[in-house]
Amino acid sequence: MKIFSSLQHQQLKSLFAFEALIQIGKLLLISLVAYVTKNQLIITSMMVIFFVELCCKTLLYRYALHQPHQFNLVVSIILALDCIILSSYLFFIGGATNALISFLLLPIAISAILLEKKQTWLICLLAIICYSLLMKFNLPFSFNASEHAHHSVGSSHFLAMWGTFTISALVLTVFVVSMAQKIQQQKQNIANYRQEQLRSEQIIAIGTASASAAHELATPLSTMQLVCDELELIDDEQERSEQLSLLQQQLARCQQILGQLRLDNEQVKLDKNAQVNAVTFFDTVFERWTIVRPDISITINNELNATLDMLSHPTLNSALMNLLDNAADASLENQINQITVKLSHDQRFITMDIIDQGPGVSPQLIQQLAQPKASNKQHGMGLGLFLANTSIERLHGQVSLTNGVTGAITSVTLPIAQGSAQ
Incomplete structure (x- = not known):
């Protein structure tokens, strides 16, 4: 669904905005290290790591824009890179003794927001491994500049810890609040989307019921027209009485059809599930559909238990009729006016197989069944298929x-x- 890809796109933009800030912070860190240590090997190494990271994340961002379905993979790689790159910096400036080690918590927090449980645990495990390695492998780091000589190592460490905590708290607050607002907005969009979808289903259900009623009314109306024409020519009272009786029967049939249409519309508006007999339900569906599509021959293989009950919804009738229409139209593409329906069941489910004589379906349609525009027909019935689904x-x-x-x-x-x- 487009809604979910839109949410992921917004999350990706927020993540890369956050990463841009992190890159600025790393530049400041490298500048500070260059100012304090004057060690060209450390400075050069950190700059090389910085530019390699920048290139990798730029490529990942471009890849993510063109491959939105790889969202989780891209975010996982980015957060894993954050752990590894930060650990690489910390290796040169004291390892686990540096207060900046707390920044390893940020990738874990972000993965908990954006990724699934398994991927979050992998990021957590990677961060723990990085921390553990930095406890053993690191280069000692100290302030050698004369203007910093009056600061004790302890006070510098506590100041760095305070700065790390403050920055982490601010970053997490801004990032999490931003994500929470976007998620809340998307929830509202999803609710609106579902409401519109429900209205579309109801319109199609009412339209299908109306079309079925119109076809059913055609027979009694034609009969009444013939009776009225004959009444003008009949002089015999008994024969006239018989014709009037037939006319009354056809009027009663019209009232019955209109009453059923009214009942169907009321059920659609109620939007409630009901328990119905499966055989009776499917018989009604097939009876109505054959009235609407008299040009199609339908073969029904019914293996359902006569006492079997199923759950039904007011829109289910029209959903199944839409699927039958799709199958019929597919058969007609090959100049064949026949479809087959097989009904069977197991302990938990009823299965209805609709077999057409058409050209078949493309792999793209099979994969995109949940998309509103999915269709394999020349004139398109994708919306009907989507709503039926x-x-x-x-x-x-x-x-x-x-x-x-x-x-x-x-x-x-x-x-x-x-x-x-x-």
């Missing part, structure tokens, strides 16, 4: 696409209701 996932179900022998297979998995007889 969303409606089914709401019931803890799943939609998957595979290529079969004759065409594509759309598999829908739906949970069996708890306590249902199997």
Whole structure:
């Protein structure tokens, strides 16, 4: 989803802004070391490390912009580099005895915010290893400049510890608050997105129910038209009475269809799950769909237990009809007006396999099933597929696409209701 990639993009920008500040701090550290020690070997080594780090992080940033799906990998490498580079600096200026050693906590804190648990533990382990090595391997460092001679080593160390703590506290506060604000904003965006998605589902469900009702009304309306035409020509009272009775039956059928449409719309607005008999539910779906698509021959292999119950949602009916439409349209691309549906179940789930006679689906569509624009059809039904998938996932179900022998297979998995007889 774009929302999550947007959040990661903002996190990446914040991280590199933070890294830019860290680089400035390292330049100041190198300048301070150069001012205090006058040791050209140490200064040169630290400058080489600085420029190597700068090049590596620049390349990583460019890579992250072009490969957003590698967000966790890039951030992990950056934080690991922070631990290693800081340890390299500390090696030249006293190792674990330097108060700056506390900065090794920053990569751990940032990884806890941005990365998963496993990656955070790896960063933590790396920081501990670096600290441990610096306790044994380091170059002694002391203030040799005459103007600093009056400072004791102890007071200098405590001052450095205070500075390290202050900078760490400020950096963490700014960074964490910034991330928290962005995450809160993204949560609001996600809530708005889900609300819009729900409205789209409801509109499609109402539209599907209305289209089905319109097709169902066509038969009784045509019959009534014929009856009215015949009534004008009938003189026999008994025959006229029979025709009027037929007319009343067709009017009752129209009222029944409109009543069902009203009920469907009310259920969509309620937005609640319900427990229904699986066989009855699927029979209703197929009956409505064949009315809407009389041009398609559908073969149904039903292996469901007659007493099996399942969870349903007001939008599930239209979701399944959309998937049947996709399969029918795919078959028509090969000039075949036939699809096959297989219904089966195990201890936990009902599986509905829709097999078409079309050209199959591309690997890109299979990978991008959750994207609203995913479609393999010339005129596009990606939104319908996306919303169908969303409606089914709401019931803890799943939609998957595979290529079969004759065409594509759309598999829908739906949970069996708890306590249902199997």
